[in-house]
Amino acid sequence: MTYTSKRPPLTESSDQLRARIPGWGADLDPKDRPSVPKLRWQEDRTGAHWEFPERQPERGRRERSIEHKFLTPVFGTSCPPRGLSGVLRRLSYRKYSEGRAAHWLLLLAADRVDAWEHHARSFLTLRPDNPITETGVLSEFSRHGVSSRLGKKRADVKHQMLDPVIVAGPWVAVGGLVFGTVRKVLRRSDAPGPRGARRRRSS
Amino acid sequence: MVYRGPYKVRAEEKDIPAIEHPNDAIVRVALAAICGSDLHLYHGMMPDTRVGMTFGHEFVGVVEDVGPDVRNLERGDRVMVPFNIFCGTCWYCARGLYSNCHNVNPNATAVGGIYGYSNTTGGYDGGQAEYVRVPFADVGPSVIPDWMDDEDAVLLTDALATGYFGAQLGDIVEGDVVVVFGAGPVGLYAAKSAWLMGAGRVIVIDHLEYRLAKARTFAHAETYNFTEYDDIVVHLKKITDHLGADVAIDAVGAEADGNLIQHVTSAKLKLQGGSPVALNWAIDSVRKGATISVMGAYGPIFSAVKFGDAFNKGLTLRMNQCPVKRQWPRLFEHVRNGYLKPSDIVTHRIPLEHIAEGYHIFSAKLDGCIKPLIVASSS
Numbered sequence: 001m002t003y004t005s006k007r008p009p010l011t012e013s014s015d016q017l018r019a020r021i022p023g024w025g026a027d028l029d030p031k032d033r034p035s036v037p038k039l040r041w042q043e044d045r046t047g048a049h050w051e052f053p054e055r056q057p058e059r060g061r062r063e064r065s066i067e068h069k070f071l072t073p074v075f076g077t078s079c080p081p082r083g084l085s086g087v088l089r090r091l092s093y094r095k096y097s098e099g100r101a102a103h104w105l106l107l108l109a110a111d112r113v114d115a116w117e118h119h120a121r122s123f124l125t126l127r128p129d130n131p132i133t134e135t136g137v138l139s140e141f142s143r144h145g146v147s148s149r150l151g152k153k154r155a156d157v158k159h160q161m162l163d164p165v166i167v168a169g170p171w172v173a174v175g176g177l178v179f180g181t182v183r184k185v186l187r188r189s190d191a192p193g194p195r196g197a198r199r200r201r202s203s
Numbered sequence: 204m205v206y207r208g209p210y211k212v213r214a215e216e217k218d219i220p221a222i223e224h225p226n227d228a229i230v231r232v233a234l235a236a237i238c239g240s241d242l243h244l245y246h247g248m249m250p251d252t253r254v255g256m257t258f259g260h261e262f263v264g265v266v267e268d269v270g271p272d273v274r275n276l277e278r279g280d281r282v283m284v285p286f287n288i289f290c291g292t293c294w295y296c297a298r299g300l301y302s303n304c305h306n307v308n309p310n311a312t313a314v315g316g317i318y319g320y321s322n323t324t325g326g327y328d329g330g331q332a333e334y335v336r337v338p339f340a341d342v343g344p345s346v347i348p349d350w351m352d353d354e355d356a357v358l359l360t361d362a363l364a365t366g367y368f369g370a371q372l373g374d375i376v377e378g379d380v381v382v383v384f385g386a387g388p389v390g391l392y393a394a395k396s397a398w399l400m401g402a403g404r405v406i407v408i409d410h411l412e413y414r415l416a417k418a419r420t421f422a423h424a425e426t427y428n429f430t431e432y433d434d435i436v437v438h439l440k441k442i443t444d445h446l447g448a449d450v451a452i453d454a455v456g457a458e459a460d461g462n463l464i465q466h467v468t469s470a471k472l473k474l475q476g477g478s479p480v481a482l483n484w485a486i487d488s489v490r491k492g493a494t495i496s497v498m499g500a501y502g503p504i505f506s507a508v509k510f511g512d513a514f515n516k517g518l519t520l521r522m523n524q525c526p527v528k529r530q531w532p533r534l535f536e537h538v539r540n541g542y543l544k545p546s547d548i549v550t551h552r553i554p555l556e557h558i559a560e561g562y563h564i565f566s567a568k569l570d571g572c573i574k575p576l577i578v579a580s581s582s
Contacts, residue, residue: 002444002445007378008444010380010404012403014378023398023541024398024401025401026399026537027371027399028400032533033400034532034533035368035371035530038299040299042298045291045342047275048290048291048296048339048342049274054226056223062309065310065311068312073290073306075307075308075325075326076326076327076328078256078326079326081253101504105250105504107250111253115207116208118254118255119207129207129211133213134211134559135210136559136561137563138560139569140563142560143560143564144569148569148571152412153410153428153431154411155430162467167209
């Protein structure tokens with residue numbers, strides 16, 4: 001009972017739980033828990049045979065947090081920064097520490113720019129971005145999209161309605177913009193020269 | 204697998220990764236998994252997630268090539284690779300905090316190195332691929348024991364280790380009431396692990412009935428669907444004699460679905476780093492002086508966490524990315540003794556070339572999906 005010193009009773013004793021649940025209490029003693037205590041000196045160094053690792057060669061200028069003293073001896077080389085998104089990313093790393101919101105917000109902005117740079121570039125290749133196949137949305141039909149949601153009391157259904165807008169919205173907007181621009185160009189090329197009057201279809 | 208922008212991925216040909224450091228290995232992936240935390244990348248929540256990156260931090264495979272300085276692995280070894288990339292000798296690694304290694308992530312000091320998890324965690328390509336570069340091959344990977352199959356091994360590289368670690372951070376003592384928020388893979392494993400540590404009662408909260416059913420059968424847990432209650436916090440108080448739980452484990456992370464406004468402002472509009480509904484429920488539903496273990500993934504951008512409640516209640520908040528390899532010796536014993544059967548939660552096995560469907564199924568929670576594995580084309 002909470003309002004006195006007594007602990008609320010449990011419905012099952014430890015012995016009953018031990019009988020019912022395989023392994024119950026196997027790690028009852030904190031000494032058997034691998035992450036207790038939090039800091040534990042690792043004598044074996046988990047296989048490392050160096051005090052400080054050999055340095056990975058740096059090909060090109062690798063961006064790094066200004067909170068680091070130097071470039072870490074090992075680093076990933078996936079997707080070096082390039083284009084406008086690369087400029088934003090380098091600026092974020094060069095100017096702001098991890099403690100500044102500007103650092104992260106600039107990186108997020110760069111992510112959006114990066115996506116559109118790649119979408120645009122993909123249309124110059126034989127494999128342009130395809131929001132239908134890349135979102136896997138067709139699995140809605142093959143993997144019970146309706147019955148997975150209908151009558152299931154799911155909390156996420158209400159915001160999932162927004163997903164198509166979030167994902168498809170920019171594509172629709174850009175498509176509309178391209179369509180409008182093309183139509184304008186065609187109309188302009190259809191128009192008469194500077195001295196002529198607008199052509200009319202004769203009825 | 205290649206990321207093409209928020210909600211978009213595709214299978215694409217890339218160059219086979221090269222040895223870039225004398226202690227690198229190249230692993231031919233046999234089996235990978237999609238993790239719930241991959242969804243934060245997929246949804247565009249994680250800063251510096253670059254188009255062209257290959258995700259995937261849960262994978263097992265066979266050593267294809269080794270750098271000149273590798274001593275502990277040979278070509279042909281069947282290995283499991285922890286999701287953390289770590290050096291073994293920095294200040295943090297020397298004390299067992301492998302997930303906080305200081306020598307592998309130039310992009311940030313606040314997080315270690317992780318395979319396929321944006322440039323914020325070091326810019327390493329991940330294992331949802333046929334081949335992957337494995338830095339510090341002498342330190343991270345382990346040869347998979349003969350008695351363990353790939354499906355169990357791949358779940359030990361993150362999900363099971365993280366759930367088990369989460370239960371440890373709860374500092375559970377015999378008879379504790381433990382509430383786990385989220386019945387995804389990590390939540391299921393955390394609930395199961397809580398019993399190993401002597402919990403007297405394990406409660407799991409979620410909104411997906413099929414996952415709650417799994418929590419009952421796999422993790423022997425008492426379950427509640429939060430959508431059936433006006434206020435899940437009040438309900439949890441009622442069923443614990445108005446005291447609250449002794450321990451809460453947040454196995455949801457930054458994209459909780461419990462609150463539309465928070466979801467829209469964070470996941471959709473990116474005005475905050477996440478919708479920490481589960482964490483706030485955890486803070487509110489435990490007793491005063493309780494411990495909260497945070498295993499759900501949160502990014503570097505601020506979130507609206509109810510810190511004042513945590514302060515006034517005298518709570519202990521414990522959290523970290525799991526130092527996976529530190530968990531393995533004990534977890535191997537538990538798996539071998541039959542206390543844990545990791546692959547029991549696998550629901551889908553998806554070929555790498557259908558990766559976009561895999562992500563959509565997992566993200567949209569279709570088809571009863573709990574844990575999808577990715578089968579590499581080369582395996």
